Amino acid sequence: MRTRFHEELEQLTGMLEQMCLRDETAIATATRALLETDIEQAEHAIDLCAHVEAMGQDAEDAAVMLLALQAPVASELRRVVTALQLSANLARMGGLCAHIAGLVRRRHPHPVMPDPLRETVSRMGAAAVSMAASAAQVLATGDAEAAAALEGRDDVMDQLHRDLLNHILGPEYTGGTTTAVDLALLGRYYERFADHTVEVGRRTLFTTTGSTEPE
Amino acid sequence: MRTRFHEELEQLTGMLEQMCLRDETAIATATRALLETDIEQAEHAIDLCAHVEAMGQDAEDAAVMLLALQAPVASELRRVVTALQLSANLARMGGLCAHIAGLVRRRHPHPVMPDPLRETVSRMGAAAVSMAASAAQVLATGDAEAAAALEGRDDVMDQLHRDLLNHILGPEYTGGTTTAVDLALLGRYYERFADHTVEVGRRTLFTTTGSTEPE
Known part of the structure; x- marks a missing residue:
C-alpha cells in the first residue's frame, strides 16, 4: 500500500514537473512573440497555456484521488497538499x-514595445524562462539549493x-500612454510569473526538508 | 466521528468566511484611502491584509489537520480540498x-488619481466591496444564486x-504617464480581486451542489 502511495505521489509530482516545463515553453514562446511581433507565436503561447490549465485540473484530480484512496x-x-497548491501556482503561470x-x-x-525597451524586456523574459526551468528542477529533484537560488x-x-x-x-520616455500602460502590465505579468516560481521552490523545499531555508 | 468532522469543517468554513469579511473591510479601507488620499487608512488596510494572510495560514493548517485526523x-x-484552495484565493485578495x-x-x-477618474474608481471599489460581501455570504450559506450572481x-x-x-x-486624458501607469495597475488589482470572489463563489457552489451552474 505504501509503495503504491509513493508511486502515485511520484506520478503526481511528475505531472507538476511537466506543467512547469510547459510553462517554461509558454513564457519563452510568449516572449519571442513579444520581441518579434509574431502573431503565430502568440497564438501558440495561448494554446500552450490552455493546455497547462487542463494539466492543472488533471493534477488536482490526481491529488484528490490520492487523498481519498x-x-x-x-x-x-x-x-499531497503541497502538490494541490502547486498545481494552482503552475496553472496561474500559464495564465500570465x-x-x-x-x-x-x-x-x-x-x-507592443518601443525599441529602447527591448533589451530590458528580453532580459525579463530570459529570467522568467530560467526561473521556470529551475522550478521544474526543484520539482524533479527537491534540490534545496536550486529552490533557494530562485529567491x-x-x-x-x-x-x-x-x-x-x-x-x-x-x-527620456517618449513612447506614449498606450505603450506605457502596456509595459506596466507586461512588467507586472513577468514579475508575478517569477513570484510563482519562487513559491513553487519554497513550498517544495518546505515539504522536502520541513524548512524554508537551505540546509 | 462524523459529527466531529462536520463540526470541524464548519469551523474551517467559518475561518474562510471571516477571512472574506476581513477582505471586504480591507478593500473598503484601501478604496477610501485612495479616494481621500488618506495615509492612515492606507496603513490600516495594509495591517488588515497582513492579518488576512495569517488567517490564511491558520485555515490551511486547520484543513491539513482535518485531512490527517x-x-x-x-x-x-x-x-476540505476546496477550503484549502479558497484560503489561497482569500489570502491573495488581501494581497491585492x-x-x-x-x-x-x-x-x-x-x-493617485486625477478628479475625472474618481467616479470610475469609486464604482470599482464599491463593486469589489459588494462582491466580497456576496462571496462571504456564499461561504456562510452555500447559496447557489448568490454565487451565480457574482459572475x-x-x-x-x-x-x-x-x-x-x-x-x-x-x-481627453491629460494626467501624465505616472498616473496612467498607476491607474492601469490599480484597474488590474480591482479586476483580480473581483476574479477571486467569483472563484470563491464558483468553487463553493461546485462542492455544495457538484455543479458550477445554479440549480
Missing part, C-alpha cells in the same frame, strides 16, 4: 503567459521590473 | 488590497475596468 498522514499528507501573448495579439501588427533570481527580476518602470516614468 | 472521502474530502494601499502610500501626499457582477467590474483603460488611453 490512500488517506496519507504527516509528511506524506503535507506533500496568455496575458503576455494576448497583448501581442491586441497590438498586432504593431509591436536570488527573483531579486534580479524585481530590479529589471523597476528599471522598466523607471524608464517609462523617466524624462 | 478524519481522512474524509468523497464529497467531504472535496469540501495591500497593493492598492501601497500605491496610496507611494504617492502620498499626492493623490454577473464581475461583468460590471470588467466594464468599469475597460472604461478606466479607455479613459487613460483616450484623447
Whole structure:
C-alpha cells in the first residue's frame, strides 16, 4: 500500500514537473512573440497555456484521488497538499503567459514595445524562462539549493521590473500612454510569473526538508 | 466521528468566511484611502491584509489537520480540498488590497488619481466591496444564486475596468504617464480581486451542489 502511495505521489509530482516545463515553453514562446511581433507565436503561447490549465485540473484530480484512496498522514499528507497548491501556482503561470501573448495579439501588427525597451524586456523574459526551468528542477529533484537560488533570481527580476518602470516614468520616455500602460502590465505579468516560481521552490523545499531555508 | 468532522469543517468554513469579511473591510479601507488620499487608512488596510494572510495560514493548517485526523472521502474530502484552495484565493485578495494601499502610500501626499477618474474608481471599489460581501455570504450559506450572481457582477467590474483603460488611453486624458501607469495597475488589482470572489463563489457552489451552474 505504501509503495503504491509513493508511486502515485511520484506520478503526481511528475505531472507538476511537466506543467512547469510547459510553462517554461509558454513564457519563452510568449516572449519571442513579444520581441518579434509574431502573431503565430502568440497564438501558440495561448494554446500552450490552455493546455497547462487542463494539466492543472488533471493534477488536482490526481491529488484528490490520492487523498481519498490512500488517506496519507504527516509528511506524506503535507506533500499531497503541497502538490494541490502547486498545481494552482503552475496553472496561474500559464495564465500570465496568455496575458503576455494576448497583448501581442491586441497590438498586432504593431509591436507592443518601443525599441529602447527591448533589451530590458528580453532580459525579463530570459529570467522568467530560467526561473521556470529551475522550478521544474526543484520539482524533479527537491534540490534545496536550486529552490533557494530562485529567491536570488527573483531579486534580479524585481530590479529589471523597476528599471522598466523607471524608464517609462523617466524624462527620456517618449513612447506614449498606450505603450506605457502596456509595459506596466507586461512588467507586472513577468514579475508575478517569477513570484510563482519562487513559491513553487519554497513550498517544495518546505515539504522536502520541513524548512524554508537551505540546509 | 462524523459529527466531529462536520463540526470541524464548519469551523474551517467559518475561518474562510471571516477571512472574506476581513477582505471586504480591507478593500473598503484601501478604496477610501485612495479616494481621500488618506495615509492612515492606507496603513490600516495594509495591517488588515497582513492579518488576512495569517488567517490564511491558520485555515490551511486547520484543513491539513482535518485531512490527517478524519481522512474524509468523497464529497467531504472535496469540501476540505476546496477550503484549502479558497484560503489561497482569500489570502491573495488581501494581497491585492495591500497593493492598492501601497500605491496610496507611494504617492502620498499626492493623490493617485486625477478628479475625472474618481467616479470610475469609486464604482470599482464599491463593486469589489459588494462582491466580497456576496462571496462571504456564499461561504456562510452555500447559496447557489448568490454565487451565480457574482459572475454577473464581475461583468460590471470588467466594464468599469475597460472604461478606466479607455479613459487613460483616450484623447481627453491629460494626467501624465505616472498616473496612467498607476491607474492601469490599480484597474488590474480591482479586476483580480473581483476574479477571486467569483472563484470563491464558483468553487463553493461546485462542492455544495457538484455543479458550477445554479440549480
